[in-house]
Amino acid sequence: MVDMRVWAPVACEVKLHSNNQVLAMEKNAGGWWHVDVPFMHHGVDYAYEVDSNGPFPDPRSFWQPNGIHGPSRWVDHSLFDWTDAGWQQPPLGSAVIYELHLGTFTPEGTCDAAILRLDHLVKLGITHVELMPVAQFSGSRGWGYDGVDLYAPHQAYGGPDGLKRLVDACHQRGLAVVLDVVYNHLGPAGNYLSQFGPYFTARYATPWGEAVNFDEPDSHEVRQFFVDNALMWLQEYHMDGLRIDAVHAILDTSAIHFLETLANAVKNLEAALGKHFVLIAESDLNDLRVVRSPAVGGYGIDAQWNEDFHHALHAVLTGENQGYYQDFGTLSQLARVLTNGLVYDGCYSVYRRRCHGRPATGLSGTQFVGCLQNHDQVGNRALGERTGRLLSLDLLKIGAALVLTSPFVPMLFQGEEWGASTPFLYFTDHQEPDLGEAVRRGRQKEFAAFGWEPEKIPDPQAEKTFLQSRPNWDELHQEPHNQILDWHQSLIKLRRRLPDLTDGRMEKICVFYDETQQWLIMTRGSVVVACNFSQVPQSVSCAGVKDKKTVLCSKKGLVAKEDTLLLPEGTVAILVG
Numbered sequence: 001m002v003d004m005r006v007w008a009p010v011a012c013e014v015k016l017h018s019n020n021q022v023l024a025m026e027k028n029a030g031g032w033w034h035v036d037v038p039f040m041h042h043g044v045d046y047a048y049e050v051d052s053n054g055p056f057p058d059p060r061s062f063w064q065p066n067g068i069h070g071p072s073r074w075v076d077h078s079l080f081d082w083t084d085a086g087w088q089q090p091p092l093g094s095a096v097i098y099e100l101h102l103g104t105f106t107p108e109g110t111c112d113a114a115i116l117r118l119d120h121l122v123k124l125g126i127t128h129v130e131l132m133p134v135a136q137f138s139g140s141r142g143w144g145y146d147g148v149d150l151y152a153p154h155q156a157y158g159g160p161d162g163l164k165r166l167v168d169a170c171h172q173r174g175l176a177v178v179l180d181v182v183y184n185h186l187g188p189a190g191n192y193l194s195q196f197g198p199y200f201t202a203r204y205a206t207p208w209g210e211a212v213n214f215d216e217p218d219s220h221e222v223r224q225f226f227v228d229n230a231l232m233w234l235q236e237y238h239m240d241g242l243r244i245d246a247v248h249a250i251l252d253t254s255a256i257h258f259l260e261t262l263a264n265a266v267k268n269l270e271a272a273l274g275k276h277f278v279l280i281a282e283s284d285l286n287d288l289r290v291v292r293s294p295a296v297g298g299y300g301i302d303a304q305w306n307e308d309f310h311h312a313l314h315a316v317l318t319g320e321n322q323g324y325y326q327d328f329g330t331l332s333q334l335a336r337v338l339t340n341g342l343v344y345d346g347c348y349s350v351y352r353r354r355c356h357g358r359p360a361t362g363l364s365g366t367q368f369v370g371c372l373q374n375h376d377q378v379g380n381r382a383l384g385e386r387t388g389r390l391l392s393l394d395l396l397k398i399g400a401a402l403v404l405t406s407p408f409v410p411m412l413f414q415g416e417e418w419g420a421s422t423p424f425l426y427f428t429d430h431q432e433p434d435l436g437e438a439v440r441r442g443r444q445k446e447f448a449a450f451g452w453e454p455e456k457i458p459d460p461q462a463e464k465t466f467l468q469s470r471p472n473w474d475e476l477h478q479e480p481h482n483q484i485l486d487w488h489q490s491l492i493k494l495r496r497r498l499p500d501l502t503d504g505r506m507e508k509i510c511v512f513y514d515e516t517q518q519w520l521i522m523t524r525g526s527v528v529v530a531c532n533f534s535q536v537p538q539s540v541s542c543a544g545v546k547d548k549k550t551v552l553c554s555k556k557g558l559v560a561k562e563d564t565l566l567l568p569e570g571t572v573a574i575l576v577g
Contacts, residue, residue: 015048018045022049080164083168092303115166118169134157139428178239303368309371382452388420417484519533530565549575551575
């Protein structure tokens with residue numbers, strides 16, 4: 001006997017459709033409807049009729065085998081045979097994260113196919129796999145940020161059991177798994193939550209449509225819906241943590257912000273299970289309350305993506321200055337983010353035309369995730385060019401070195417480790433023609449402002465756009481890709497071997513630079529990272545360098561003499577002593 005429950009506080013009548021039967025449900029306190037179902041077991045389909053509308057999928061559906069409009073399928077999570085008893089993830093401070101998209105990571109685009117590539121990640125030195133969102137979304141292909149069945153792993157990836165097999169296989173190989181979750185909005189197609197209750201509010205607006213109701217009447221159950229979703233991924237799918245998408249679009253004026261509520265619930269689950277979890281936020285506010293302790297007015301999230309680091313490094317390496325990159329482009333800004341954690345910490349932003357951010361005083365570098373590439377920064381370019389297509393081999397190696405020797409938790413995006421030549425484009429598979437056309441036109445309009453010709457922007461709805469976004473694994477054994485792979489492996493090994501490189505204390509970092517000659521030197525304890533961004537050799541003063549040993553250099557010809565480094569053009573060298 002299963003007690004089937006659904007929250008529909010303003011409904012007058014709710015019925016369960018299942019097994020060729022229609023069962024009337026009874027309303028309890030708090031707006032919850034329930035009915036005892038003797039025939040409900042693993043694999044049985046069902047749906048809910050609300051006030052003669054529907055039937056609709058369960059808002060908490062564990063499985064949508066027939067897509068976002070089909071019935072839900074009941075899942076008994078206890079039936080899966082896990083083999084990861086006693087598993088604990090490594091500390092975030094020692095992590096090297098690898099972000100991947102299940103649909104493009106392999107030609108098959110499934111969890112089971114991804115398992116076959118895990119040994120590559122182990123050899124590379126990865127500790128944490130970060131999965132882009134897997135909640136059921138419209139069609140078979142997409143980024144996942146328009147999911148609507150937030151409790152149901154995408155069927156095209158392998159459904160619930162496929163995802164569990166992948167997580168179990170990761171743990172068997174010593175890899176932790178972090179799942180990207182989207183709690184600031186839902187997708188436009190198949191979003192039936194409003195049929196059940198006040199999940200959304202017109203009080204706020206997001207770039208993606210209706211805002212979630214986190215602080216208005218009946219928001220208690222809405223907040224619990226998302227908290228329970230987070231706990232489900234951690235408990236039933238053995239995830240080691242969550243990356244929370246665009247928390248600046250989680251609009252909540254409650255005394256206890258939703259993020260703090262979520263962090264507290266995860267801490268309680270940690271205590272109950274005796275297992276460590278990690279929460280990572282994406283925020284463009286440069287507001288460090290996200291990662292500060294609740295004891296000092298923060299939300300208690302463990303870390304957040306460092307957009308300033310990415311933008312500062314990208315702009316220096318590429319010279320790009322459009323859009324938000326107009327706020328960046330100097331070595332002084334790169335030095336500032338490496339030593340202070342942020343560039344914009346309350347100072348004026350030309351791009352925003354206002355002051356932006358607040359200081360990161362007292363925070364550890366390990367409370368930031370730093371990268372040269374991620375799905376947003378690649379996929380939101382009109383042609384989806386990876387950094388490997390924008391930079392010379394010399395500059396690509398400098399970029400990788402600064403990511404992997406920075407005080408931040410480093411993250412790589414799938415294929416970055418070998419300089420994949422394939423793009424990562426924005427792609428969708430909306431089954432509603434009007435929605436597909438709206439997405440297509442919106443994409444063209446978005447990039448027209450940057451001077452791109454609309455007809456040259458890949459069609460998000462075209463299958464070709466999706467297929468082009470798959471990395472070419474054959475490149476692993478080709479030049480210069482194998483050279484770039486060796487470089488990343490060497491840097492990760494070095495980071496793991498030298499304690500100074502995992503020390504998050506930014507106050508121990510010193511950075512010297514010359515804007516005109518385009519060189520930068522970062523010292524981290526006994527470690528010196530020397531970069532020559534220019535196309536000519538540079539002679540750089542560096543006290544005590546004669547007593548240090550070069551452990552990694554991207555080019556031959558480096559000379560350390562007395563207190564001077566002679567750096568060949570386009571070179572990065574790491575010295576220890």
